[in-house]
Amino acid sequence: MSSQIALFGGAAVGTLVLLNVLLKPKTFRLVMMGVTAGAFVGGTITYINYYRKHSIKASFVPLGISKPKLNFSKVQPEIYSHLSTDYEERGELDLGEEHITVKPNVFAQIGVIDVPGVRLMWTKHILPILRDTYKTSNLESMSLTDKAVEDDIVFCDIGSGVGNVCLQVLAETNCKKTVGIEVIPSRLRASVVATENAKKAYPEEFQQKEAVWIEDDLANCSEKLKKEGVNVIFTHSWMFDDNLMKILSEVIADVPSIQCVITSRKLDDQKLAKTNLQFYSKAHFTADWNDQAPFFVYAVKNS
């Protein structure tokens, strides 16, 4: 330390001597006055800051999304190793399930939103909407973290296929509970096996989480959604017809806890008018059938 002070002192004296030799006496005096005034002001500010006590305690609330717990792109192949190529080539149907695909109100074509698509939906749409909802209903929301918002989400995928979206949400966010509704039994069974695999392979991340899987036609599900406390709905409904969209809108209108809906096809306007939800924005996510698959986003009206 003392050698550093000696070095600094030597450099300062050397600079002064050099300036004295190089500059005219009047210029030298001016430079010296400037240096002295600068040193005085700088020193005073440093001194005041050193002794000053902050009257307001700074609180640090991280902005943006919380760090993903797991990378679902890596997890997915491992927990879905039970899906055979034959099953995938049959369009994720078991032999003998074909008759279900021709039942009324069943549109069994598979089509998946991909991993980055789910992330975009979560961070740019679901979290901001729920954060806004909390802000208007909770005065303590100034320090609301993404974790606090995610903790309260019960996410439901209507037409959950083999469960990829729900399991990604559980893997990568703080959301503790998801609900998947699917009409094709083998897809539901695949979701259950994938959940068991995830709990075995990643106990720390999955053990405290709950994945509820319901095998049923979505038309019968409003009581189940209420019972599970669902507040966010996603539905990759691009192949649903107008009638099924009406039924879906009726189900949604029957569940007052819902705060956000993301659906490929528009909700029915008349049914929507009976709810506290309103159209919020359009969104585009990457899916296996379209890099810019369009979605409609609905949010609860903030009073």
Ligand SMILES: C[S@@+](CC[C@H](N)C(=O)[O-])C[C@H]1O[C@@H](n2cnc3c(N)ncnc32)[C@H](O)[C@@H]1O
């Ligand atoms: C396009 S896939 C979506 C898969 C997954 N949610 C995703 O986005 O990656 C739509 C799913 O909705 C299911 N589905 C179709 N009609 C249904 C109905 N009436 N009730 C419940 N599920 C239905 C289909 O079987 C299919 O698995």
